[in-house]
Amino acid sequence: MLYAFELSGEHAVLPVKEVYACLSMEDLEYREHSHLDHCLVVDIEGESVDEKLASVAGRLAMSHHILKIVGICDLIDESIIEMCERSDISGHLSRGQTYVVRARRVKHYGDINRESIEGRLGGSIFRKGFRANLNDPDVTFRLIMSNKAVFGSIVASVERSEYEHRAPHKKPFFYPGVLMPRIARTLVNISRIRSDEVLFDPFSGTAGILVEGGLVGAHVVGIEVRQMISNGARMNLDEYDADYSLLVGDACRVPLKGCCVDAIVTDPPYGRSAAIKAESLGHLYSDSFAEMYRVLKPGKLAVVVSEIKVEVFAEKAGFSIVDIFTQKVHRSLTRTFTVLCKD
Ligand SMILES: C[S@@+](CC[C@H](N)C(=O)[O-])C[C@H]1O[C@@H](n2cnc3c(N)ncnc32)[C@H](O)[C@@H]1O
Numbered sequence: 001m002l003y004a005f006e007l008s009g010e011h012a013v014l015p016v017k018e019v020y021a022c023l024s025m026e027d028l029e030y031r032e033h034s035h036l037d038h039c040l041v042v043d044i045e046g047e048s049v050d051e052k053l054a055s056v057a058g059r060l061a062m063s064h065h066i067l068k069i070v071g072i073c074d075l076i077d078e079s080i081i082e083m084c085e086r087s088d089i090s091g092h093l094s095r096g097q098t099y100v101v102r103a104r105r106v107k108h109y110g111d112i113n114r115e116s117i118e119g120r121l122g123g124s125i126f127r128k129g130f131r132a133n134l135n136d137p138d139v140t141f142r143l144i145m146s147n148k149a150v151f152g153s154i155v156a157s158v159e160r161s162e163y164e165h166r167a168p169h170k171k172p173f174f175y176p177g178v179l180m181p182r183i184a185r186t187l188v189n190i191s192r193i194r195s196d197e198v199l200f201d202p203f204s205g206t207a208g209i210l211v212e213g214g215l216v217g218a219h220v221v222g223i224e225v226r227q228m229i230s231n232g233a234r235m236n237l238d239e240y241d242a243d244y245s246l247l248v249g250d251a252c253r254v255p256l257k258g259c260c261v262d263a264i265v266t267d268p269p270y271g272r273s274a275a276i277k278a279e280s281l282g283h284l285y286s287d288s289f290a291e292m293y294r295v296l297k298p299g300k301l302a303v304v305v306s307e308i309k310v311e312v313f314a315e316k317a318g319f320s321i322v323d324i325f326t327q328k329v330h331r332s333l334t335r336t337f338t339v340l341c342k343d
Contacts (some may be wrong), residue, residue: 001043001044001045001049001068001069002033002041002042002043002044002068002069002072003041003042003043003044003049003053003066003067003068003069003152003155004039004040004041004042004066004067004069004144004150004152005019005039005040005041005042005060005063005065005066005067006038006039006063006064006065006066006067006104006142006144007019007038007039007040007062007063007064008038008062008063008064008160009037009038009106010062010182011062011325011327013325014062014183014186014190014325014327014337015040015062015063015186016035016040017190017323017325018060018061018062018063018186018189018190019040019042019056019060019063021189021190021191021192022056022059022060022189023042023044023056024192025059025189025192025194026052026053026055026056027046028044028045028046028049028052029044029045029046030042030043030044030045031043034072034148036106036144036146036147036148036150037106037107037109037146037147038106038107038144038146039106039144039146039150041069041072041150050068050155050156053066053155053156054155054156056156057156057157057158058156059185059189059216060158060189061158061160061163061181061182061183061185061186061189062182062186063158064157064158064160065142065154065156065157065158066154066155066156066157067142067144067150067152067153067154067155068091068092068152068153068155069150069151069152070083070084070087070089070092070141070151070152070153071083071084071087071151072148072149072150072151073148073149073151074148074149075109075110075112075145075146075147075148075149076110076112076149077112077116077117077120079149080112080117080121080143080149080151081120081121081124083149083151084121084124084125084151085124089125089128089130089153092139092141092152092153093125093130093138093139093153095129097130097138097139098130098131098132098133098136098137098138098139099122099125099130099131099132099133099137099138099139099140099141099153100122100132100133100134100137100139100140100141101118101119101121101122101125101140101141101142101143102118102140102141102142102143103117103118103121103142103143103144103145104142104143104144104145105145106144106145106146106147109145109146109147110145110149112145114145117143117145118143121141121143121151125141139153139154140153140154141153141154142154160182163180163181163182163185166181166211166240167180167181168180168181168206168208171206171211171235171236171239172232172235172236172238172239173206173231173232173233173235173236174206174232175205175206175229175232177205178205178206178208179208179209179267179305181208181211181212183327184208184209184211184212184265185212185215185216187209187265187303187305187337188209188212188213188216188218188265189216190301190303190323190337190339191263191264191265191301191302191303191339192263192300192301193213193216193218193262193263193265194217194218194262195216195217195218196217196218196219197218197219197262197263198218198219198220198221198260198261198262198263199213199218199219199220199221199261199262199263199264199265200220200221200222200256200261200263200264200266200292200295200296201213201220201221201222201223201264201265201266201267202222202223202251202254202264202266202268202288202291202292203223203224203251203266203267203268203269203288204222204223204224204230204233204246204266205224205229205233205267206229206232206233206236207220207222207233207234207236207237207242207244207246208236208267209265209266209267210222210233210237210242210244211236211237211239211240211242213242213265214237214240214241214242214243214244215240215242218243218262218263219243219244219245220237220242220243220244220245221244221245221246221247221256221261222244222245222246222247223246223247223248223249223250223251223254224246224247224248224249225248225249225250225251226248227248230246230247230248233246234246251266251268251284251287251288251291252283252284252287252288252291253287253291254291254294254295256295257295258294258295259294259295259296259297259298260295260297261295261296261297261300262297262300263296263300263301263302263303264292264295264296264301264302264303264304265302265303266292266302266303266304266305267304267305268284268285268288268304268305268306269281269284270306270307270308271307281308285310285313286313286316286317289310289313289314289316289317289319290316290317292304292317292319293317293318293319293342296342297342298342298343299341299342299343300341300342301322301339301340301341302319302339302340302341302342303337303338303339303340304337304338304340305335305336305337306335306336306338307333307334307335307336308336309336310336310338311324311338314338314340318342319340319341319342320340320341320343321338321339321340322339322340322341323337323338323339324336324337324338324339325337
């Protein structure tokens with residue numbers, strides 16, 4: 001069965017990687033069908049797919065909606081109506097249920113009038129014997145007008161506004177240099193941490209990453225060198241009822257036994273504004289990567305945010321490099337996200 005993930009487009013690759021990580025964590029079998037602009041179409045097999053996709057939506061940060069696809073065609077109004085006319089929509093809408101159709105244009109694709117196509121698709125579904133309800137429908141059909149037209153019913157939506165509510169300055173404790181919650185959640189997802197597993201951040205700061213890990217049900221463990229910041233992290237973690245352990249200490253000498261954490265997501269100091277407690281940034285990175293490698297379970301992932309390339313430190317510690325992404329934050333700051341595996 002084909003499903004579409006309506007991607008946020010805030011990064012070229014991270015939204016796609018996040019979707020695949022979340023599908024794997026639900027043990028769903030999937031295969032990429034096509035990757036359109038802001039829309040990823042995936043063939044997903046298995047039991048209770050719609051229910052599992054509801055959990056996936058609860059974790060995702062960089063998608064808007066998940067659609068069960070009715071059809072995909074060229075972005076031409078007559079082709080879209082014809083596709084809807086010949087489609088069996090019984091798998092999307094039960095007898096007696098009401099519906100609405102909403103359309104969204106991605107960037108500048110096509111010149112189809114949004115309201116007109118919503119009305120025409122609504123008419124097509126009406127002729128199949130269903131009743132529309134624009135205010136409180138049971139099922140919302142969505143047309144994504146990208147480099148193709150993708151039409152389907154929404155099976156789950158991502159509560160993107162929740163991430164805005166958790167913006168760093170809205171938390172009980174704020175200190176500059178924090179990742180935005182959507183990025184932090186995406187990295188937590190890419191680390192493939194599951195609920196009830198242990199997620200570790202050796203440079204936990206105000207706990208921006210750990211809050212997102214706690215919200216997906218992980219037990220989160222953080223180390224922060226500055227007592228004042230660690231006190232603030234505690235306030236933030238309490239605010240979101242996280243199951244956590246915080247230590248004031250040094251990421252280069254981690255007081256944990258070997259192979260005890262299931263994933264690491266961390267944002268070490270870049271040597272700009274955040275204070276470092278080490279001889280130099282080089283020492284901090286080589287010693288902390290060695291500690292990350294030691295405490296991580298074999299076969300598990302670490303995701304590290306940095307301004308400099310960290311492959312040399314990571315490989316010296318024993319990690320293999322899985323993926324590297326970059327994100328331009330502003331003119332003088334490009335972040336690198338490096339995904340590492342302890343083989
Ligand atoms: C970029 S900030 C992390 C921000 C964090 N993700 C947050 O949500 O606030 C890096 C943090 O590492 C801390 N730090 C610096 N050197 C450290 C060390 N040797 N061990 C542990 N923490 C350290 C800094 O005090 C700072 O809070």
